Amino acid sequence: MLTPPHQAASLPDFFYRPLTLPVATAPRLVALNTDLAQQLGLDVDWLHSAEGLAFLSRGLLPGRDDTSPGPVAMAYAGHQFGQFVPSLGDGRAALIADCQMEDGCLVELQIKGTGPTPFSRSGDGQNTLGPALREYLVSEAMHALGIPTTRALAVLTTGDMVDRSEGPVPGAQIVRVARSHVRVGSFQYAAAHGGLEHVRQLADFTIQRLFPDLAAEGPGRYLALLKTTIKQQAQLVARWMEVGFIHGVMNTDNCALSGETLDYGPCAFMDRFDPMKRFSFIDRDGRYAYGRQPALALWNLSRLAECLFPLFDDDEDRAIDQAQEALHDYDGLFHHHWLAGFRRKLGLETRDDHDIRLLEHVLETMHTGQADFTNTFRMMGSPEVAIDGDYSALRDLFPGNRGHFDLCRTEILHRLTLETRPPELRQKTMQGTNPRIIPRNHQVEAALSQAMTGDYRLFHKLHEALKTPFAEADDGLDAAPRPEEEVHHTFCGT
Numbered sequence: 001m002l003t004p005p006h007q008a009a010s011l012p013d014f015f016y017r018p019l020t021l022p023v024a025t026a027p028r029l030v031a032l033n034t035d036l037a038q039q040l041g042l043d044v045d046w047l048h049s050a051e052g053l054a055f056l057s058r059g060l061l062p063g064r065d066d067t068s069p070g071p072v073a074m075a076y077a078g079h080q081f082g083q084f085v086p087s088l089g090d091g092r093a094a095l096i097a098d099c100q101m102e103d104g105c106l107v108e109l110q111i112k113g114t115g116p117t118p119f120s121r122s123g124d125g126q127n128t129l130g131p132a133l134r135e136y137l138v139s140e141a142m143h144a145l146g147i148p149t150t151r152a153l154a155v156l157t158t159g160d161m162v163d164r165s166e167g168p169v170p171g172a173q174i175v176r177v178a179r180s181h182v183r184v185g186s187f188q189y190a191a192a193h194g195g196l197e198h199v200r201q202l203a204d205f206t207i208q209r210l211f212p213d214l215a216a217e218g219p220g221r222y223l224a225l226l227k228t229t230i231k232q233q234a235q236l237v238a239r240w241m242e243v244g245f246i247h248g249v250m251n252t253d254n255c256a257l258s259g260e261t262l263d264y265g266p267c268a269f270m271d272r273f274d275p276m277k278r279f280s281f282i283d284r285d286g287r288y289a290y291g292r293q294p295a296l297a298l299w300n301l302s303r304l305a306e307c308l309f310p311l312f313d314d315d316e317d318r319a320i321d322q323a324q325e326a327l328h329d330y331d332g333l334f335h336h337h338w339l340a341g342f343r344r345k346l347g348l349e350t351r352d353d354h355d356i357r358l359l360e361h362v363l364e365t366m367h368t369g370q371a372d373f374t375n376t377f378r379m380m381g382s383p384e385v386a387i388d389g390d391y392s393a394l395r396d397l398f399p400g401n402r403g404h405f406d407l408c409r410t411e412i413l414h415r416l417t418l419e420t421r422p423p424e425l426r427q428k429t430m431q432g433t434n435p436r437i438i439p440r441n442h443q444v445e446a447a448l449s450q451a452m453t454g455d456y457r458l459f460h461k462l463h464e465a466l467k468t469p470f471a472e473a474d475d476g477l478d479a480a481p482r483p484e485e486e487v488h489h490t491f492c493g494t
Helices: 034-039 044-048 050-058 129-144 184-193 196-210 212-243 290-311 316-346 355-368 373-380 383-387 402-416 423-431 441-452 457-466
Strands: 016-018 028-032 072-074 078-080 083-085 093-100 106-112 151-164 167-178
Touching: 028 044, 028 457, 034 044, 034 151, 044 050, 050 106, 050 151, 050 167, 078 184, 129 151, 129 167, 129 441, 129 457, 184 196, 184 290, 196 212, 196 290, 212 290, 212 316, 290 316, 316 355, 316 373, 316 423, 355 402, 373 383, 373 423, 383 423, 441 457
Parallel strands: none
Antiparallel strands: 016 072, 028 151, 072 093, 078 083, 093 106, 106 167, 151 167
């Protein structure tokens, strides 16, 4: 159920700018997440009505009076590709309401693609249909994979055409849901422009909103906030690595304190495994490549610590020591989650001190063998491999170096002698860990290309399949692309 006004308006207006959203020419709902709408207590028929469209496209809440806060654009700064930009903010997005889900969790609703805001700089504030549908597909796929993420409630076309480098394209808006849109960049903005008291106000708001239990720690709550954020980011990035996900733009303004995956611009899932794989057209140096994501998360967390540490202790040296000690925990936390996740992918229940070397060898062999990341792990959990011990079909997935595969298979078989579970149980567990289907880049692009012509059938087919990524299905959507089909660059749509 909607609970206006949104809590963000309880912050000083330093942190946001009020907005009056423009009227779209002819808003039309092209994708509605009915499951999520029901979890939010929103009436699906109402969302299709004129009043519902006014809410989804402009944030117009029924019964809101002039004294209630309307849509706002949040202010934040950020390091973008390592360069600090002191003033960014929601250049094409607006918070419109809070909503309480059926489990009691309070979430924010945000429209992306609303038009210019005070933070748009030279941008037009518009979103386009392709990026909106991409975010819808990928964020909902991440949710189905069990990875913390913002959710997609709806995509609307605006009836307007938007100028982009490729020419005029259909304008669109996406309505997304998050526990909070507070980012590391939000704290950087407070520190750069408002000073320590504004950092304190934002920290207290974040604790109240996301981690109310930390309030009981009194003066220690700010250090606890940093430690909690470190734990969540370590686990989140480890989960990305497990499914071959590459965020693409891990700037500090895209790092949410809620521990949710935020912003699906030039993101993608890997096909063939490559630790230096990147997709973002603007990431020419591979700063945010797959294998660099864990280190970049720590870099972002260090920027958060720089903002928060003056709140830890009146003695600056002690405060810095506490911040450094918290950051030193990151590597251990990340590797714990990474190791546990990849053990599950191989169906390893027991622990062995040499597992890290085995897992690294498996990934190295996949790289040299040009093996598809998702299909390789899925086939490892097939009855033929996991129960019958027949690796011949799996070997065919390593065209680049089958000799290395044979050595790796020997290591895996030796390691499996330490397992005590019946093979049937191990295989069932692996099938529930390694997805059959991910949002393959070429399939997403095909769905978006068809949608541009007004044909949404492939989009809806792909979305439906991605809801159950671990289930077997004969839908023709799980095969890896041929080499000539592999997408090499993705774009954010601005």
